[in-house]
Amino acid sequence: MSFLSDIGPFIPALWDGFLTTAAVSAASILGSFVVGTALAVVATYGGRIAAMAATIYIEAFRNISFLVLIFFFYFGLPELGIFISAFWTGVLVLSLAVGAYVADAISAGLTNVQGGVKDAATAFGLTTAQRIRLLELPLALRVSLRPLGSLFVNLILTTSILSTITLNELTNAAKIIASTTFRPFEVYFLLLILYSILTYLCSVIVHRMHVRANRFLAT
Amino acid sequence: MIKLTDVRKSYAGKVVLDGIDLAVQAGEVVSILGGSGAGKSTIVNCINGLVAPDSGSVLLDEFSVANRKGLREIRKKCATVFQNFNLYPHLTNIENITLAPVRVLGVEPKNALADAHDLLHSVGLNEHADKYPAQLSGGQKQRIGICRALAMSPDYLLLDEITSSLDPEMTAEVVDVLKLLVDKGMTMILVTHELNVARSISSRIVFLEAGRILVDVHRDVFFSDAFLDENRRIKSFIASANGL
Numbered sequence: 018m019s020f021l022s023d024i025g026p027f028i029p030a031l032w033d034g035f036l037t038t039a040a041v042s043a044a045s046i047l048g049s050f051v052v053g054t055a056l057a058v059v060a061t062y063g064g065r066i067a068a069m070a071a072t073i074y075i076e077a078f079r080n081i082s083f084l085v086l087i088f089f090f091y092f093g094l095p096e097l098g099i100f101i102s103a104f105w106t107g108v109l110v111l112s113l114a115v116g117a118y119v120a121d122a123i124s125a126g127l128t129n130v131q132g133g134v135k136d137a138a139t140a141f142g143l144t145t146a147q148r149i150r151l152l153e154l155p156l157a158l159r160v161s162l163r164p165l166g167s168l169f170v171n172l173i174l175t176t177s178i179l180s181t182i183t184l185n186e187l188t189n190a191a192k193i194i195a196s197t198t199f200r201p202f203e204v205y206f207l208l209l210i211l212y213s214i215l216t217y218l219c220s221v222i223v224h225r226m227h228v229r230a231n232r233f234l235a236t
Numbered sequence: 237m238i239k240l241t242d243v244r245k246s247y248a249g250k251v252v253l254d255g256i257d258l259a260v261q262a263g264e265v266v267s268i269l270g271g272s273g274a275g276k277s278t279i280v281n282c283i284n285g286l287v288a289p290d291s292g293s294v295l296l297d298e299f300s301v302a303n304r305k306g307l308r309e310i311r312k313k314c315a316t317v318f319q320n321f322n323l324y325p326h327l328t329n330i331e332n333i334t335l336a337p338v339r340v341l342g343v344e345p346k347n348a349l350a351d352a353h354d355l356l357h358s359v360g361l362n363e364h365a366d367k368y369p370a371q372l373s374g375g376q377k378q379r380i381g382i383c384r385a386l387a388m389s390p391d392y393l394l395l396d397e398i399t400s401s402l403d404p405e406m407t408a409e410v411v412d413v414l415k416l417l418v419d420k421g422m423t424m425i426l427v428t429h430e431l432n433v434a435r436s437i438s439s440r441i442v443f444l445e446a447g448r449i450l451v452d453v454h455r456d457v458f459f460s461d462a463f464l465d466e467n468r469r470i471k472s473f474i475a476s477a478n479g480l
């Protein structure tokens with residue numbers, strides 16, 4: 018009971034943090050999806066040099082500490098005269114970094130597209146661009162949805178690192194509340210639940226999409 | 237007219253087509269027979285441009301597969317039906333049929349849809365228009381494959397063992413559709429293992445062995461006793477094919 022009365026005044030702050038985390042997550046999922054799809058297409062179909070550049074990008078970003086990357090962008094860019102808010106720095110860096118993993122998942126899907134589908138599309142005169150856009154990417158995404166789901170869950174959890182660049186998201190809000198109320202156990206327990214809600218939501222949505230998209234596909 | 241002149245193709249030093257000369261006139265139905273690995277599919281794929289010959293020329297009317305523009309025109313005039321259907325699994329049956337007419341020929345979607353319904357109706361699959369390929373039987377899938385090809389209003393059809401993954405009943409369904417096309421005067425190249433199919437719809441038979449054309453004769457000649465007595469290898473091929 019006394020926990021609830023202690024924490025009551027902070028509920029709006031926690032709710033704000035929750036919304037910020039949800040927003041930064043949603044924007045970054047979208048961003049990493051766009052970055053990843055573009056990288057996968059270039060890595061799979063691009064000319065030798067473009068494909069190599071994409072592959073280097075993918076490898077590089079999968080081997081960089083996210084925390085360092087976020088510091089680099091948030092504290093480094095202003096030195097070059099580029100100022101972006103903590104929120105958009107987070108979205109940018111998450112999109113670039115998670116995009117590398119997304120690219121990997123989609124590339125795997127692309128290489129799995131049956132040769133017969135490509136043959137038919139080619140023999141019927143579709144251009145390479147039409148083939149990729151209308152057939153190969155949609156088919157690859159059906160295969161990639163499940164691995165993408167785990168990547169996006171991870172992305173949501175990673176947003177907590179944005180508390181280090183002063184973004185008032187869920188973890189930051191909780192830190193402040195915990196240190197003010199001296200109830201870290203309860204506050205962080207609540208935090209776990211709130212993150213679980215977000216990741217569960219993400220899993221359910223992706224799972225639904227997976228089932229729906231693969232409903233009529235032969236196995 | 238489809239005209240192949242001295243077409244050669246090797247894979248890693250292995251000769252697959254060893255100087256193919258073949259001319260198919262408008263209105264002809266030519267069956268290509270031959271053992272597994274003889275190069276039958278490779279011939280078909282040299283015509284639709286899926287395989288680039290090492291040398292020789294492949295012409296369809298005045299167009300050559302050797303240049304981009306020619307190839308584009310050839311793919312508009314000449315449609316392929318595949319052994320394994322190769323339908324687009326994430327599109328409905330009718331979307332499979334309308335995709336290329338809309339995207340490649342630039343047909344109005346509305347008109348392409350109406351044409352596709354007519355085609356589906358003609359092969360008895362109208363009620364399956366909005367289902368997906370995975371929901372159909374093999375014979376039905378192949379009839380969708382034929383509709384997809386016919387939707388291009390092609391002058392030429394290439395059919396590569398289109399009944400070989402089907403049971404006899406489904407094969408009969410598909411052959412009935414082919415017979416309708418023969419009656420309409422469609423020009424076709426038909427690769428098949430099934431002698432009955434070759435015999436019932438083709439005008440000419442080409443027999444391929446190890447990448448060379450061994451014989452190229454009228455259907456009636458090919459199946460005559462006198463001819464088979466002269467050509468022992470073909471006779472034994474036919475005997476073993478019938479034994480299957």
Ligand SMILES: Nc1ncnc2c1ncn2[C@@H]1O[C@H](COP(=O)(O)OP(=O)(O)OP(=O)(O)O)[C@@H](O)[C@H]1O
Pocket residue numbers: 247252270271272273274275276277278279
């Ligand atoms: N992409 C390829 N790479 C290497 N070898 C190939 C390739 N495509 C075909 N071949 C070889 O070329 C030969 C002829 O192949 P093709 O598919 O034309 O034969 P086919 O007469 O159609 O046989 P089947 O009746 O089994 O379909 C075969 O030995 C095959 O292994």
Ligand SMILES: [Mg+2]
Pocket residue numbers: 276277278396397
């Ligand atoms: Mg073959």
